[in-house]
Amino acid sequence: MNTPNPSHPPLPPLPPLPTSEQIRRAPKVLLHDHLDGGLRPGTIVDLARAGGYTALPETDPDKLGAWFREAADSGSLERYLETFAHTCAVMQTREALVRVAAECAEDLAADGVVYAEVRYAPEQHLEGGLTLEQVVEAVNEGFRLGERRAKEDGNRIRVGALLTAMRHAARSLEIAELANRYRDLGVVGFDIAGAEAGYPPTRHLDAFEYLKRENNHFTIHAGEAFGLPSIWQALQWCGADRLGHGVRIIDDIHTGEDGSVRLGRLAAYVRDKRVPLEMCPTSNLQTGAATSYREHPIGLLRRLHFRVTVNTDNRLMSGTGMSREFEHLVTAFGYTLDDMQWFTVNAMKSAFIPFDERLAMINEVIKPGYAELKAEWLFRAESAAPPVASDSVRQGG
Numbered sequence: 001m002n003t004p005n006p007s008h009p010p011l012p013p014l015p016p017l018p019t020s021e022q023i024r025r026a027p028k029v030l031l032h033d034h035l036d037g038g039l040r041p042g043t044i045v046d047l048a049r050a051g052g053y054t055a056l057p058e059t060d061p062d063k064l065g066a067w068f069r070e071a072a073d074s075g076s077l078e079r080y081l082e083t084f085a086h087t088c089a090v091m092q093t094r095e096a097l098v099r100v101a102a103e104c105a106e107d108l109a110a111d112g113v114v115y116a117e118v119r120y121a122p123e124q125h126l127e128g129g130l131t132l133e134q135v136v137e138a139v140n141e142g143f144r145l146g147e148r149r150a151k152e153d154g155n156r157i158r159v160g161a162l163l164t165a166m167r168h169a170a171r172s173l174e175i176a177e178l179a180n181r182y183r184d185l186g187v188v189g190f191d192i193a194g195a196e197a198g199y200p201p202t203r204h205l206d207a208f209e210y211l212k213r214e215n216n217h218f219t220i221h222a223g224e225a226f227g228l229p230s231i232w233q234a235l236q237w238c239g240a241d242r243l244g245h246g247v248r249i250i251d252d253i254h255t256g257e258d259g260s261v262r263l264g265r266l267a268a269y270v271r272d273k274r275v276p277l278e279m280c281p282t283s284n285l286q287t288g289a290a291t292s293y294r295e296h297p298i299g300l301l302r303r304l305h306f307r308v309t310v311n312t313d314n315r316l317m318s319g320t321g322m323s324r325e326f327e328h329l330v331t332a333f334g335y336t337l338d339d340m341q342w343f344t345v346n347a348m349k350s351a352f353i354p355f356d357e358r359l360a361m362i363n364e365v366i367k368p369g370y371a372e373l374k375a376e377w378l379f380r381a382e383s384a385a386p387p388v389a390s391d392s393v394r395q396g397g
């Protein structure tokens with residue numbers, strides 16, 4: 001044993017990095033998750049069989065899950081989006097939508113998500129004869145069912161819906177009106193998604209102006225496959241409350257050789273105005289918006305105190321979940337439970353539900369949940385499970 005050196009009193013021990021199990025139990029908040037990007041592979045197989053859809057590339061659930069992950073791993077957003085033809089094809093009836101939405105809520109709750117905003121494009125679910133309203137009501141019914149089932153399993157979750165309009169189509173005003181009609185009835189906001197290059201958000205200005213006049217909320221996928229002009233339009237022309245991805249804001253952040261950092265006008269605006277960035281690390285690696293977890297802009301943006309949040313985007317296509325995303329970040333950047341809490345509080349502050357409810361979630365659910373986890377290491381036996389990352393990574397982060 002080393003004899004303690006009285007001239008160098010030992011530093012208080014650093015809390016260890018969170019274990020995978022702690023990451024799963026930690027309360028998490030998810031703002032960017034696509035309903036049609038998160039189906040269980042087994043459910044796709046069941047629904048395809050029941051609905052007579054014969055174009056699935058695989059009928060074994062494990063192989064089908066692997067197919068989605070590989071097909072989405074092309075480095076191109078356009079190719080990534082092609083895989084949604086199969087999930088949307090099996091989500092065309094009320095029963096299918098109820099089942100998929102219920103399972104979504106249950107799966108998120110089992111992964112420790114306490115609040116989620118899940119988005120989908122109602123216009124993509126009309127092929128079986130449902131109206132836009134019937135689609136929204138079926139998904140809401142599914143979310144409520146999933147919340148109840150999760151509660152029976154001892155997991156608390158609250159799920160709000162975001163209605164997405166597809167940016168290559170021309171139904172955004174209609175979908176914005178739909179979102180407004182179902183406001184306070186399960187729908188908490190609006191979004192546009194789909195291929196970014198060639199489809200600037202200003203094509204949908206009438207929808208955004210309508211929502212602003214109605215004092216409603218919206219986020220815009222921007223700065224994922226296209227750069228700063230897309231982010232600038234989303235904020236300064238359209239008035240987005242949040243940015244879906246927004247990773248390309250890094251193009252307006254300049255690091256000097258001495259390590260000094262200078263923000264351009266747009267990046268400074270995003271940080272000063274506390275614009276929430278819905279970052280989805282694994283999805284960004286698959287579409288080519290980032291090259292590795294360690295080089296993902298989230299590391300620098302967190303250090304610079306942008307309002308960054310961590311999200312899944314498409315759990316099926318990315319083979320991920322909220323815990324998995326955090327595990328990747330803990331490994332890459334050495335994040336602690338304090339960092340996780342910071343991301344989670346950021347997300348809850350940026351949610352589209354009323355302020356008093358957000359505050360109550362932060363004070364009554366999130367902070368107590370992290371406080372409990374943070375105290376665990378004090379009582380941990382020496383033989384406890386190892387952390388997910390090594391200390392060397394942590395010091396480097």
Ligand SMILES: O=c1[nH]cnc2c1ncn2[C@H]1C[C@H](O)[C@@H](CO)O1
Nearest residue numbers: 034036084119120121164193194221
């Ligand atoms: O990351 C994305 N960027 C742009 N569009 C996306 C992304 N993930 C999913 N989508 C599209 C495909 C879905 O069918 C649609 C609605 O959820 O949104």
Ligand SMILES: [Zn+2]
Nearest residue numbers: 193221244313
């Ligand atoms: Zn997305």
